[in-house]
Amino acid sequence: MRKGIGLASLLVLLFSSVVFAAEKAIVLDINGAIGPATQDYVKRGILFAQKERAAVVIIQLNTPGGLETSMRGINEAIITSPVPVITYVAPSGARAASAGTFILYASHLSAMSPGTNVGAASPVHLMQEPEKGDSKTLSTAQQKAVNDAAAYIRSLAELRGRNADWADKAVRQGASLSAHEAKRMKVIDEIADDYPQLMQKLDGRKALVQGVSETVKTKDLQLEKMPTDWRYEFLSFITNPNIAYILMLIAIYGIFFELSNPGLVLPGVAGVISLLLVLYAFQLMPINYVGLTLVLLGIMFMILEVYVSSFGALGIGGVIAFIIGSVMLFDVNNPYYRLTWVLILSMSIITIAFFFIVISLAIKSHKKAIVSGQEGLIGAEGTVLSVMNEQVVVRLLGEIWEAKSPVMLEAGQKVKVTDIKGLTLVVIPTEGKEKKSGE
Incomplete structure (x- = not known):
């Protein structure tokens, strides 16, 4: 009997928790350009709503557009x-432009606040406007690109039972x-x-959720x-x-400095961390690999200029x-994912x-006199330690030679090296009395 009561109580608690969890709407706020971070945020939000057994997900949308790849992922x-998804363009003054229009059409239910717009x-971004919608000027x-986008938004309109003709017009004519x-x-x-009015007006609406028609309950x-x-x-x-571009340059220069001067540590650490970050970012962004190759090739040519006389x-x-590659590095057709000219010119000048500076220092170092090896001994001064017949022993730069x-020398006399023959120095006196051989 007690087991039966305990089991019944457990079932009641479970049922109550499910009912309580279902009386919830998860609200996601998209305010700004659509990008990889937005896509990740929406995906995690839907998974969270599913885990919490929420009744609906509401996307509050205000966007000028963004990346097509991120929009399609959303x-x-x-x-x-x-979980049914409701897209709500709000607050008043907000918009669902470009990629936002596609998200609005993909949602199970959609609504807008007064004073907002869509399309x-x-x-x-066309270089010139087509005359009377004539696509032949494109x-x-x-x-x-236009045909693909038009077909995609038409399929979304047909899926949700919305106006497909206007959707086509929004893509082809920017309506x-x-x-x-x-x-x-x-x-x-x-x-x-x-939101209270939104919940009231959408309550009881039908929506196709994973291919099954469901009644969406939003009241209370x-x-x-x-x-x-x-x-x-x-x-x-x-x-x-712009951040990804700077990280890429930090990675390149950091690793270059570390390889050129092993043991500096800091450039190498900064370079490796930046490299990992930029590789992760490039996975999520529309990279033009021709542009990336040109940037790397440009830096390689400039490095070679230091070592090769061209x-x-x-x-x-x-x-x-380097400059052409920087311009081509990202999708230039998207105003929200392009490098600023100020940054490109600044990085190019730097x-x-x-x-x-590196080339100038390299040229100066070639012009300097050699200060190491046998050639570096020419012109060095030392002191005579002993003289026996024609055998002279001198101390030069802390070493015995x-x-x-060609002249007679005396112990303690200062001499200067004029030539080297094998391991023997040819020296002449710099002070003291000179005595000719045989005198």
């Missing part, structure tokens, strides 16, 4: 999510809509001033916001193109390759100045 997470989903690459127009044209499901849900954490901030930092040809070629001289 949409994949939304489409395959076992301008063209995948490329390059082949642009046509492919935009206000919140009320978007509601009227069936681009979104509802307009809501705030407890909102639990999942804030961005250190992981999000860290990914945002290292996937910033009369500046390698150095100039390296500078040109690199040129650095290698100019055999020497000979």
